[in-house]
Amino acid sequence: MTAGKPAYYVTTPIYYVNDVPHIGHAYTTLACDVLARFKRLDGYRVHFLTGTDEHGQKVEQSAEKAGIDPQSFTDRVSQNFRDLSKLMNFSNDDFIRTTEERHKRSCQELWRKLVEAGDIYLGSYAGWYAVRDEAYYAESELEDGPDGRKIAPSGAECEWVEEESYFFRLSAWGDRLLKLYEEQPDFVLPAGRRNEVMSFVKGGLKDLSISRTTFGWGVPVPDAPGHIMYVWIDALTNYITAVGYPDTDAENFKTFWPADVHMVGKDILRFHAVYWPAFLMAAGVPTPKRVFAHGWWTNEGEKISKTVGNVIAPADLVERYGLDQVRYFLLREVPFGNDGDFSNKAIIGRMNYDLANQFGNLAQRVLSMIAKNCDAKVPQPQAFEPEDEDLLRATALLLQDVRADMDRQQFHQALTKIWKVVSAANSYIDHAAPWTLKKTDPARMATVLYVLAESIRQLAIITQPVMPDAMATMLDQLSIDPSERDFACLERQLKPGAPLPKPEPIFPRFVEEEA
Structure with a gap:
């Protein structure tokens, strides 16, 4: 050992x-x-x-x-x-x-x-x-x-x-x-x-x-x-x-x-x-x-059976919706231990709201603003204000909550808690309005963007087990070395001045093809 x-x-x-x-x-x-x-x-x-x-x-x-x-x-x-x-x-x-x-x-x-x-x-x-x-x-x-x-x-x-x-x-x-x-x-x-x-x-x-x-x-x-x-x-x-x-x-x-x-x-x-x-x-x-x-899973409310012909093949799901999207949906949609119903509407809802609008859009907004306004480098923060510390504290406390849920196989609860912090980060960016600070207080803008980038780093590290590929891409966009992505590294913080690559969307919205 x-x-x-x-x-x-x-x-x-x-x-x-x-x-x-x-x-x-x-x-x-x-x-x-x-x-x-x-x-x-x-x-x-x-x-x-x-x-x-x-x-x-x-x-x-x-x-x-x-x-x-x-x-x-x-x-x-x-x-x-x-x-x-x-x-x-x-x-x-x-x-x-x-x-x-x-x-x-x-x-x-x-x-x-x-x-x-x-x-x-x-x-x-x-x-x-x-x-x-x-x-x-x-x-x-x-x-x-x-x-x-x-x-x-x-x-x-x-x-x-x-x-x-x-x-x-x-x-x-x-x-x-x-x-x-x-x-x-x-x-x-x-x-x-x-x-x-x-x-x-x-x-x-x-x-x-x-x-x-x-x-x-x-x-x-x-x-x-x-x-x-x-x-x-x-x-x-x-x-x-x-x-x-x-x-x-x-x-x-x-x-x-x-x-x-x-x-x-x-x-x-x-x-x-x-x-x-x-x-x-x-x-x-x-x-x-x-x-x-x-x-067990049902399919659009019906019991799954070969006779009915509604068996859900994993390969079909992955091809249609994407691998990490499917992984996320299966563990988020239903309290683990209960029966669940698979529906196209439900998975598309999770993809477009949770992944594209909330987490994906958060990362895209923050990284795009850093690319445009901070010379594509991790910004240098000034002294943190109470609202900064509130968000940083929420992300710092997340691991112990998620760990307790994982230890009882409560995957849906762990993801709900992660998304609560994603939501808090979205509220923080809307309230702090770094796009306005750009003109009125560039140093404060840099601090806000640093707090957000650090929160995204922590969220991405903790979410890796569920969506390993998507979170690897998100951490790549923050220039996090692959050797610095385990939970022990959560205690470190982003290094100001580190160059960042051009941001790319991670969770595109899913649009139903017209028949």
Whole structure:
């Protein structure tokens, strides 16, 4: 570990290779990317993990349909998620695939630990199973289809399956899980999701089927020919594989585990907040510090579905609106943790009001005035007046407020606070009217423009995790050296006399093309 640097480990869920990357995948990974970038700027050594879940019956069947072997199939479709990272400018440190040898070794060692602990036993499983969902359903959850077939709530067809299976004694872990939630009240966030999890556990837990014999594409169960591990053990173990498990003495494992945040969609919260900590406690491995479950997006008020044909492709959004504009909108529009609605009107509103009118226009006005009236150099300020100090104090206090919000994954609140200071800077320029001072008091004009330029520098540095490219351009326009853009540099101030390049607009207004 780098001397003196605290560690921070953030993970996305691993994405199922049978999916095509959509707005939900982009949203989860974006949240992790912003956290990772923020922590790096704040002096942390960060490990940011994403990846793909590549085993299971659905993959086996899809590969067969495509006329290729499952490994070749997963090699091809896993690339879609690497491409998403590139498209969205994600800064992940690792990309894990469950078909890698390091992962098979990790899963098998965890399995052996669970066997040694007496928490795995052999039994048989019978139930209604949907291959499409890779899930079992109770009879009470099913409806009769037109041809007499059983249909799951998801619309997937179910078949009756009976097979020999290994089980994990989840039923024995209820009290210990409840104790974990009580002792770590922020283990599950937001608070409403924590209540759901506690209610589920208090309702009584059933033992969990964790192996399959009806298909072969998966991690083999040690010492049990014909059995492969089911998704719970296989997929969840990726988080410890990536930091070196089973080598718990390795520097990476000791540095980064337990994870600081597992970011997940609300549909997979139960696996992460109930099954995963139970597996870890049974194996004698520390539990993660937090599981944060965010909400889902709708599209113009409608549930997103392939059937309806309203799936939102991240590439289409980026092409139409711009990368940093999309990143900003997704984290500003909705309180993180709640469900949100994507609409063209809403994103255009954010782009034109928040970005173009407020922040972009502020920077353009200030830098243009400096270029014209201060010889294109950072102006030399005189003594600060109370209104100058008020704005400088607001920007100086911003980091601690934003840091507190980031530490609870409240991205929308962090951005609201940043924009409050943007708004304060706009009010300040309107009130101070440097264009009038140019004729009446040039020294005061220089002071006002210096205060504004310094405020923009601080705002741009703090906003980098959300809009890295746009803020890099803004900092370039203030001639800030790339080595002076982390949060430690907020305490320094702009050097008067430093030459500035010609200002260019950063956030152009978005104009709808006429049909």
